[in-house]
Amino acid sequence: MRLSKLRADVLALLFLLPFLIVYVLYTIWPMIKGVEMTFYKWTLIRKMSYIGLDNYKRLLQDSEVWAAIWHSTIFVILTTPTMVVLAIVLALIANRKSRLQKLYRSVFFIPSVLSVAVASFLGLFIFQPYMGFVNTFLHLLNLLPQDSEIFWLSETWLSWIAVSVITLWWTVGFNFILYLSAMQEIPDEIYEAARLDGANDWQVFWRITLPHLSPITKTITMLQIISSFKVFLQIYIITGGGPLDKTRPIIQLIYQTGFRKNDLGYAATMSYVVFIILLVLSAIQYWVNNRKGEHA
Amino acid sequence: MKWIYRLLSLIAALFFLAPIVWMLVVSIKKEGMKIVTLVDWFTPPYSFAVYEEVLSTTKLSNWTLNSFMVAVCVTILTVAVAALASFALSKIPFRYRSFIFFFVLAGLLIPGEATIIPLYQVAKDMDILNSYQGLILPALASPVAVIVLKSFFDGIPNELIESVQIDGGGTWRIFTSIMLPLTRPALASMAILTFIGSWNNFLWPFLSVTDDNLFTLPMGIPTLMNQYSEDYVKPMVINTIASIPIILLFLVFERQIVKGISLSGIKG
Numbered sequence: 001m002r003l004s005k006l007r008a009d010v011l012a013l014l015f016l017l018p019f020l021i022v023y024v025l026y027t028i029w030p031m032i033k034g035v036e037m038t039f040y041k042w043t044l045i046r047k048m049s050y051i052g053l054d055n056y057k058r059l060l061q062d063s064e065v066w067a068a069i070w071h072s073t074i075f076v077i078l079t080t081p082t083m084v085v086l087a088i089v090l091a092l093i094a095n096r097k098s099r100l101q102k103l104y105r106s107v108f109f110i111p112s113v114l115s116v117a118v119a120s121f122l123g124l125f126i127f128q129p130y131m132g133f134v135n136t137f138l139h140l141l142n143l144l145p146q147d148s149e150i151f152w153l154s155e156t157w158l159s160w161i162a163v164s165v166i167t168l169w170w171t172v173g174f175n176f177i178l179y180l181s182a183m184q185e186i187p188d189e190i191y192e193a194a195r196l197d198g199a200n201d202w203q204v205f206w207r208i209t210l211p212h213l214s215p216i217t218k219t220i221t222m223l224q225i226i227s228s229f230k231v232f233l234q235i236y237i238i239t240g241g242g243p244l245d246k247t248r249p250i251i252q253l254i255y256q257t258g259f260r261k262n263d264l265g266y267a268a269t270m271s272y273v274v275f276i277i278l279l280v281l282s283a284i285q286y287w288v289n290n291r292k293g294e295h296a
Numbered sequence: 297m298k299w300i301y302r303l304l305s306l307i308a309a310l311f312f313l314a315p316i317v318w319m320l321v322v323s324i325k326k327e328g329m330k331i332v333t334l335v336d337w338f339t340p341p342y343s344f345a346v347y348e349e350v351l352s353t354t355k356l357s358n359w360t361l362n363s364f365m366v367a368v369c370v371t372i373l374t375v376a377v378a379a380l381a382s383f384a385l386s387k388i389p390f391r392y393r394s395f396i397f398f399f400v401l402a403g404l405l406i407p408g409e410a411t412i413i414p415l416y417q418v419a420k421d422m423d424i425l426n427s428y429q430g431l432i433l434p435a436l437a438s439p440v441a442v443i444v445l446k447s448f449f450d451g452i453p454n455e456l457i458e459s460v461q462i463d464g465g466g467t468w469r470i471f472t473s474i475m476l477p478l479t480r481p482a483l484a485s486m487a488i489l490t491f492i493g494s495w496n497n498f499l500w501p502f503l504s505v506t507d508d509n510l511f512t513l514p515m516g517i518p519t520l521m522n523q524y525s526e527d528y529v530k531p532m533v534i535n536t537i538a539s540i541p542i543i544l545l546f547l548v549f550e551r552q553i554v555k556g557i558s559l560s561g562i563k564g
Contacts, residue, residue: 001387001457001470011467012390019381019400023437025422026415027403034414042417093305100305106550107309110316113546113553115496117517118535122315125322125528133318136334169315174557181558230409233498237518251409251499258413259503268413275410282405 034268042265044258055269065270067245068253069277075235075249076228078164083224084217086168087175092205094176095183105180112173120237123166127152127238156246159239163247167234171227175220182216183209222285226278250274319539323347323532331528346533355508356537359516364541366428366501366512367494370435374490375483378441383471385442386449387457397446403439409499416503426507434504435494441486444559448482449475485556488549495542513538 003011038055041048059065094104111119126133129149138144152162186209194204232251235241241248250270258267318337326343329336351357384390385397415434416425424430452475460470476483498514505511508519520534546553 001389001454001467002461003388003467005391008388008390012384012388012393015380015384015388015471016396018377019437019442022377022433023400023403023439026418026434027406027411027437030411030414030418031406033418034411037414037417090308093301093308096301096305098302098305100309104305104309105554106547107312109550109554110543110546111312113492113542114539115514115517115542116498117514118538121517121521121531122319122535125531126315126318131331131528133315133334136331136337140334169312177554177557181554226407230407232409233514237521254409254413255499255503258416264413264417271410271413275407278407278410279405 034271037265037268038272040265041263042268043262044264051265055266058266059269059273064245064253065250065273068248068250069273071247072229072231072249072251074160075164075231076225078160079167079228080221080224082164082168083172083175083228084221086172087179087220088210088213090172090176091179091183092209094180108176109173111170114170116170116233117237119166119170120234123162123170123234124153124238126166127162153239154243156243159243159247163235163238166238167228167231170234175224178216178220179213182213186212218288219285222281222288226281226285229274229278229281316539319532319535322528323536325529327527327529346529347537350530350533350537354520354534355511355516356513356520356534358509359511359513360538360541362510363495363512363514366431367491369428369432370494371487371491373432374436374438374441375487377436378438378445378486379476379483380471382442382446382449383475386446387452387454387470387475388467400439400442403437404443412499412503415500419504425504426510428510430504431501431510431512434500435497438490441490444486445479445482448479452478481552481555482559484552485559488552489556491545492542492553 001008039050039052041051090104090108094101094108114122129135129151132152134152135144135149138150139146144150150158152158190208191204194208199207230251231249232255235247235249236252239247241252251274254267254270254274257270258264321338323346324342324344325337326341327346329341331337381400385393385400419425419430419434424433456474457470460474465473496514497512501512502515505515508516511519517534517538521531
């Protein structure tokens with residue numbers, strides 16, 4: 001666009017101003033303010049006293065914090081591979097020509113539009129003993145003896161499974177759509193050539209489809225790791241972080257420390273640990289994406 | 297072989313539909329019935345009495361309205377603010393352009409969850425806790441939207457812009473009569489994704505609002521659930537009422553939603 005220098009600067013500023021105002025006020029400024037908070041005893045009511053590095057020292061020795069980070073990590077480990085594999089399987093189903101093709105696409109994605117609170121409470125009731133959907137369904141198929149019940153939310157590992165299954169059900173739709181559109185971009189000629197050479201479905205999938213999906217798989221995997229690490233509400237509602245805080249993720253601990261224990265300074269300090277972890281993950285993601293760009 | 301694919305596909309579809317169907321069926325079940333098997337849920341007597349009760353005795357319909365109002369405001373303002381900024385970054389040759397672009401790009405690395413505690417303090421200092429402004433304003437700065445929209449503006453040829461300038465059109469006219477109309481699909485996709493994001497946003501409203509007249513659905517629902525832990529019908533009625541608007545919206549805008557997700561994935 002041809003503009004005089006001064007005019008360009010003034011116009012650009014006007015166009016950028018609304019964004020810059022909200023961006024600086026609600027993203028950049030809190031980032032900076034947060035650093036200050038970590039050096040103080042800081043409650044919900046007011047700034048109390050300067051305590052230097054005490055919050056940091058406390059953090060390093062706080063086993064609750066590291067346990068919570070570990071729980072978030074467990075959730076990442078449980079959900080990332082399953083999310084990726086299930087999304088590929090669903091995309092394969094919805095990519096096959098059939099009368100139900102459109103229906104499959106809608107059905108696999110519908111849970112993703114539900115509110116996190118709805119998905120979580122649905123999950124909570126689905127996994128209840130006696131009347132919940134899963135146990136009554138297992139009884140119906142005789143997979144579970146009629147007189148026994150599985151208490152999904154009273155044991156740590158069963159709780160992890162329940163929370164992971166619900167999350168999978170609720171959010172796999174996003175990855176599914178990404179895979180589906182990636183699959184539709186693979187040129188038909190490649191498939192036809194493979195068929196002419198006598199390749200079967202299995203070979204076509206491993207030799208053609210999957211290699212073509214590898215760039216998007218890298219992106220999806222990294223995005224999934226980042227979003228799984230930020231898990232909070234599903235676990236908070238379904239297990240409450242229990243049994244015995246054994247499934248409590250780090251974001252829940254930050255919330256409880258800040259708002260239940262009235263210690264915003266320490267909660268802010270924990271936030272920076274999360275920030276550093278996510279920053280490293282994002283940096284890896286950026287690097288992976290850019291490498292993809294070079295090859296493409 | 298064919299029938300194995302079909303069977304697997306149907307099982308997958310059932311896995312995704314069953315919880316929603318169960319939610320709907322339980323929600324119209326008569327309260328207080330003895331439930332022993334799955335079949336009991338799916339057989340009469342049915343009743344809509346609980347719907348009336350929930351709608352008349354709780355603030356659920358207010359909260360649905362709040363969720364809509366907040367989501368609509370956030371969507372319109374986010375897209376407007378991002379479109380203005382990305383137009384400047386894409387087409388106006390100003391000083392420090394690459395610096396500003398980098399400054400916005402850096403925002404992609406800052407997760408909202410990590411700044412939520414100081415954001416609470418900042419919002420408190422500004423006195424916008426417990427207000428619609430407090431729910432809306434912090435959600436407006438979306439670096440992702442700026443970067444995605446910029447890449448679409450970049451694709452519009454400069455000759456087109458210069459031809460408008462020759463005809464005497466100003467910058468604002470270029471923006472409104474060329475840039476916006478030509479990127480309408482991208483704007484629509486961005487709007488829909490922002491809407492869904494806002495509709496489902498939980499953490500910030502949960503921390504910043506305590507007045508239950510200002511609740512959005514995700515924060516209101518948990519406050520109702522605690523009261524009915526033994527009973528399944530009311531919770532499912534609440535879930536259903538909260539879900540119907542967004543499911544309808546999805547069915548209407550499915551194509552744009554799918555497109556929007558594909559775009560955001562490509563841009564990472």
